[in-house]
Amino acid sequence: MEYKHFSHHHNLNLYRVQQGQTFHCSGSETSCTSDSIYACWQCNFFLHDHCGNPNRFIKHPSHPSHPLILLPSPTYCSGTFLCNACGATGKSFSYCCATCEVDLHLHCAFLPPKVNHKSHTHELSLVHTIPEKGAFRDHDCKILQLLSANLFT
Structure with missing residues (x-):
């Protein structure tokens, strides 16, 4: 199956990755870890599914x-x-x-807005701005106080 991607001048083919094969995603600059990729063998251009079908x-x-x-x-x-x-x-x-x-x-x-981590008891939330110095109260989570102290030193 051929696929035209906006970022590449050749058509890409859907390729099923064989065990032991490794490819570098040209879109995310990371290893392709999925079972199938979009490939242009002529240019050694590869995209895993997330980069091959993104929202523009x-x-x-x-x-x-x-x-x-x-x-x-x-x-x-x-x-x-x-x-x-x-x-x-x-x-x-x-x-x-x-x-x-x-x-x-x-x-x-596409990072998730909230995650749980085994090393911390509270849910961690993604923030999009650096909090004001002193914004955390004494009863707030200690990991946030530590992060805040490190952000402003």
């Missing part, structure tokens, strides 16, 4: 004023972007607001 526009809670647009590569002259969520650089797919220079890795754009 999203509304994200970290940037509610504008929609974020999926770009196949950064538009900055450096050829890279700095993710506003995790702080790491990227050189491939990103959700971007060019007006405000907001950029998110694909995987950062």
Whole structure:
């Protein structure tokens, strides 16, 4: 089955990954861990399902004023972007607001809003802004107080 993806000039073929094979996703810059990928063998261009079928526009809670647009590569002259969520650089797919220079890795754009972790008793919530210094009260969760102390030192 051939598939045309907006980020690549050749058609991609759906390929079932064989045991022991590893591929690097050209969209997320991570290893493809799914059972099937979209592949262009001519260019060694591979996408796992999440990058092969993304939403082109999203509304994200970290940037509610504008929609974020999926770009196949950064538009900055450096050829890279700095993710506003995790702080790491990227050189491939990103959700971007060019007006405000907001950029998110694909995987950062879809982080769950709340998670439970075995090392902590309370539910952890994703926040999109750094809290004000001293914003946590004495009875608040101790991990938040520790995070707050580290953010402002």
